[in-house]
Amino acid sequence: MDKKKVRPxxxxxxxxxxxxxxxxxxxxxxxxxxxxSFSTADGQFTLANYQYxxxxxxxxxxxxxxxxxxxxxxxxxMVFSFLLALYLRFSKxxxxxxxxxxYLLPRFIPGIVAxxxxxxxxxxxxxxxxxxxxxxIMYKPGLLYDMKGIVICNLWFNIPFSxxxxxAALSNVADSYVESAKDAGCGWGKILTKIIWPLVYKDxxxxxxxxxxxxxxxxxxxxxxxxNNPKMLGILLYQQVNTYLDYQRAAALSxxxxxxxxxxxxxxxxxNMKEEAWQAGK
Amino acid sequence: xxxxxxxxxxxxxxxxxxxxxxxxxxxxxLMNMVVLSFAGDYEYPDVVPTSYGFKWWDYILSxxxxxxxxxxxLVLAVVVTLVSLLICLPAAYxxxxxxxxxxxxxxxxxxxTNAFPKMGIYTAMAVIFYKLNLMGTFVGVVLVHIVxxxxxxxxxxxxxxxxxxxxxxxxxxxxxxxxxRVFFRITMPMAWPGIVVASLYTFLGSMEEAQGSLLIGxxxxxxxxxELYGIIMSFPETAGSVFAVILLIPSLIxxxxxxxxxxxxxxxxxxxx
Numbered sequence: 001m002d003k004k005k006v007r008p009x010x011x012x013x014x015x016x017x018x019x020x021x022x023x024x025x026x027x028x029x030x031x032x033x034x035x036x037s038f039s040t041a042d043g044q045f046t047l048a049n050y051q052y053x054x055x056x057x058x059x060x061x062x063x064x065x066x067x068x069x070x071x072x073x074x075x076x077x078m079v080f081s082f083l084l085a086l087y088l089r090f091s092k093x094x095x096x097x098x099x100x101x102x103y104l105l106p107r108f109i110p111g112i113v114a115x116x117x118x119x120x121x122x123x124x125x126x127x128x129x130x131x132x133x134x135x136x137i138m139y140k141p142g143l144l145y146d147m148k149g150i151v152i153c154n155l156w157f158n159i160p161f162s163x164x165x166x167x168a169a170l171s172n173v174a175d176s177y178v179e180s181a182k183d184a185g186c187g188w189g190k191i192l193t194k195i196i197w198p199l200v201y202k203d204x205x206x207x208x209x210x211x212x213x214x215x216x217x218x219x220x221x222x223x224x225x226x227x228n229n230p231k232m233l234g235i236l237l238y239q240q241v242n243t244y245l246d247y248q249r250a251a252a253l254s255x256x257x258x259x260x261x262x263x264x265x266x267x268x269x270x271x272n273m274k275e276e277a278w279q280a281g282k
Numbered sequence: 283x284x285x286x287x288x289x290x291x292x293x294x295x296x297x298x299x300x301x302x303x304x305x306x307x308x309x310x311x312l313m314n315m316v317v318l319s320f321a322g323d324y325e326y327p328d329v330v331p332t333s334y335g336f337k338w339w340d341y342i343l344s345x346x347x348x349x350x351x352x353x354x355x356l357v358l359a360v361v362v363t364l365v366s367l368l369i370c371l372p373a374a375y376x377x378x379x380x381x382x383x384x385x386x387x388x389x390x391x392x393x394x395t396n397a398f399p400k401m402g403i404y405t406a407m408a409v410i411f412y413k414l415n416l417m418g419t420f421v422g423v424v425l426v427h428i429v430x431x432x433x434x435x436x437x438x439x440x441x442x443x444x445x446x447x448x449x450x451x452x453x454x455x456x457x458x459x460x461x462x463r464v465f466f467r468i469t470m471p472m473a474w475p476g477i478v479v480a481s482l483y484t485f486l487g488s489m490e491e492a493q494g495s496l497l498i499g500x501x502x503x504x505x506x507x508x509e510l511y512g513i514i515m516s517f518p519e520t521a522g523s524v525f526a527v528i529l530l531i532p533s534l535i536x537x538x539x540x541x542x543x544x545x546x547x548x549x550x551x552x553x554x555x
Contacts, residue, residue, distance in 0.1 A: 018373035029406030110490030117311035217399030254402025
């Protein structure tokens with residue numbers, strides 16, 4: 001009975017601790033960053049910090065490099081993970097069941113450990129090089145300190161990550177949908193585009209935006225495996241802080257990167273809000 | 283090869299190849315690392331070590347500074363998980379149960395750590411932490427780790443709480459249980475799988491977080507991942523592998539213990555609002 005007249009401040013009280021931490025540790029610093037980005041070292045208003053990055057060739061190169069890297073990671077990860085998820089969903093073999101257990105693990109391996117493990121394989125004196133020498137082939141992969149190295153390490157994480165999201169989505173595709181479509185004479189192409197895709201495209205968007213957002217600010221992987229020049233935006237930001245100690249410029253770059261991510265976030269939120277409306281209706 | 287192809291049939295043969303590629307790509311690097319960690323002699327161009335032993339384990343474990351980081355990381359992860367549960371579960375419950383002004387906004391705010399560049403947040407955080415005397419402190423690092431995985435800790439349990447029917451809670455209240463008792467005896471057990479998954483995300487997230495610990499924790503708080511940065515740069519791969527394998531062990535144990543809670547569905551919940 002008294003459940004009906006919930007005290008109106010109750011939910012706020014319950015949300016307060018978590019939100020306070022968020023406010024203090026994330027939101028205030030972000031607002032502070034935005035303010036900093038418009039000021040000089042001694043607190044005068046300026047647009048120079050933004051001007052610097054918008055006109056600097058180095059920053060432009062980094063932006064192009066990051067965008068190409070992020071898009072290739074995203075596309076490759078989506079294609080492979082979609083195939084993997086389809087296989088896991090529709091194959092009933094023993095191998096598929098084993099892979100179904102094994103593919104979740106990489107999501108939980110500490111990032112830096114995995115990067116290190118992959119580095120030891122692909123570096124020029126790594127496993128691939130040593131193994132091929134057994135057959136008298138001297139091959140230096142040249143993958144490390146190159147965009148390819150970053151993409152390979154990222155695929156290691158992101159294929160399982162998005163395969164996980166897509167498998168969850170594909171479990172909504174009942175066998176009966178597929179069978180009835182087959183009975184009505186549909187080929188796999190049609191089943192894929194007309195039945196499976198509409199049920200999973202939202203999760204494809206979620207996975208893709210998370211991968212993209214992750215790449216824009218990525219630090220660990222490019223720091224350990226990427227080239228010195230051009231570099232990813234995350235490294236450029238790190239340099240502003242650590243090498244040049246230029247916090248105002250770093251702030252401006254953070255804001256610019258946030259704006260890029262925001263594009264992705266908007267798509268993500270929009271596709272999620274649709275679900276909201278559907279849930280509210282039930 | 284040809285005999286295998288005809289023996290298994292085309293479909294099976296392709297499936298085995300796919301399996302081999304999968305295992306090589308995802309598990310090959312890890313297996314190689316485990317082998318290297320037990321290396322005795324490993325010179326270029328040996329494919330695998332020519333002799334084995336615990337040489338590098340002894341080497342790493344004899345450095346008290348490195349052993350300390352192992353303890354720091356474990357204690358940190360436990361504290362982070364407990365504190366995170368304590369402050370996030372009420373929020374998750376409120377978001378699941380009550381309609382209040384600003385609910386979507388609160389819920390969305392937890393996405394911020396994933397949308398704003400981490401390095402930018404940490405730098406800005408450092409400025410505020412300086413004023414609060416939190417730089418280089420354990421508490422400071424705990425806060426960084428908590429906000430990193432807060433999204434999972436709020437969104438996943440929130441989804442789990444929503445599946446518990448209000449009527450079940452109400453009937454317990456009707457027979458006289460206090461609200462807290464209802465929560466611990468009815469709601470929480472039913473939402474348990476979600477809470478476990480969220481805690482795993484938080485614990486393992488804390489175990490792997492490196493950037494924030496580096497920026498906020500140094501020079502006093504050394505965690506394993508932040509130490510590993512230096513090790514990768516300056517130690518031979520055999521010593522680095524030992525340290526990396528040690529860092530891997532807690533993840534493996536937890537994943538094996540809690541494997542029945544880990545399904546693609548349960549894990550994806552935290553990424554959707």
